[in-house]
Amino acid sequence: MTTLHIHDLPVEVLSLVLGSFPGEESRHEFPFFDLRLVCRLWNKIASPHLFRTIQLGRGRRTFQRWRGLLSRKRIRKHIQHVRIDCQNEYPPYPKIIEWKWYFARAIGRLKDLEQLNELSIHFEKSCDLEGWREGVSSKFRSFFATGARMWILSKLAAALKERAVVVPNCRPIRSLTIYNLQNFPAWNMGRFDEPTDISFLTQSLRELDLTFVSENYTEIDFYDHGDWDPGKVTRCKFTPYLRHNWLVPTMDYLTSLSICSVERWGAIPSYFDGTGLDFPQLRSLTLGNFIIGHHDHFNWVLRQKSLQSLYLLDNAILSYIFHDGIIKEQANIPIHDWIVLEDSQYYFPGTWEILFDRINEELPRLKDFWFCSDTGVYPPQPRKLCHVRYISFHSCERPIWNTGARTDGDLEWDWTTNRAKETLQGDTRAYESLLQRVLRRLMGA
Incomplete structure (x- = not known):
């Protein structure tokens, strides 16, 4: 038998091994600095990773x-x-x-x-x-x-x-x-x-x-x-x-883009218009707390045909809106595809089933997809359809978003409805179909 020592490894392999240790921010958990003191070779290899x-x-x-x-x-x-x-x-x-x-x-x-x-x-x-x-x-x-x-x-x-x-x-x-x-x-x-x-x-x-x-x-x-x-x-x-x-x-140069917000954004109080946004080299896109309020609201994402990774974190569809008219004047929020229920009360019929199917068909290179919510799933699980995927908004004295009950997605609003339960069968079918196709692309099938 031949005894193989770590110094017998090629320098490139040894560099990968040493580089896998925690870096400077975790030096209290692992004495990374001590690696440089082993020998001159290790000092030469570890320094680029450490600094x-x-x-x-x-x-x-x-x-x-x-x-x-x-x-x-x-x-x-x-x-x-x-x-x-x-x-x-x-x-x-x-x-x-x-x-x-x-x-x-x-x-x-x-x-x-x-x-x-x-x-x-x-x-x-x-x-x-x-x-x-x-x-x-x-x-x-x-x-x-x-x-x-x-x-x-x-x-x-x-x-x-x-x-x-x-x-x-x-x-x-x-x-x-x-x-x-x-x-x-x-x-x-x-x-x-x-x-x-x-x-x-x-x-x-x-x-x-x-x-x-x-x-x-x-x-x-x-x-x-x-x-x-x-x-x-x-x-x-x-x-x-x-x-x-x-x-x-x-947009002509980015390969990776992440846009997240602590507050919910995209639909109200200011409408995000993605018309004309074309990222020819974009490979990865992350959207956090993005609210979809119209049938064409997500078109700008589906237009990025080069996407290989799409992460939708705490995204939701805006189903019910109490809209007092003042918001409309100040933020110019479109309401062309909202159904009027009563005076200043609207309903948007969009579903994740339709959206998942569109992602499945219109993003041909997608190999990595996450759809999760910190509110509805603990911890976030990309393969589990979160309950908090529909949302409502009320422009009362202190405007609030209603994210639904964490257990079943009940909006608990004036309309006493549960969009997550109503659409569960269709959303699940489309979601599983999307995940299966993404997995096949990833495996090269």
């Missing part, structure tokens, strides 16, 4: 560590992904000026990262309307304010522009992720706000992941209903802004 992703956080120690890493050329050459963490544990107001100075200096060092091609920005889940009321140039009073987010994004935009000019041979930014982006015109692909213009990234981006949030419902806005008010300018203007300033400029 591929670095994080810029909030505290002074984080800034010091960031400065220390970027001061070493042998480490800088391995950095491909930068995660910027702007959430939780912010400094008190007197320390904000000091934090801004450290942050601006740290972000300015992005020009030293020639191999950088992925950027992730994580904002706080909470945000307020301070910046909207006082303008984007408002004082940096709080990290939750719109003005604070705009300042952070403007510094990032300036640093990326400088990097593109100063380092002509640098790798382009291929992947951009923004978590908890406020539903407010921030970074722009449309060149209407110079400080936050990132239109120079348009042609290089291949992966775009956006998760946006709405303003807080606070005591200050109690009588104004905060962002729950369907007439709020931020909610009504953000959806078209998302289309025209993010999706249209990048």
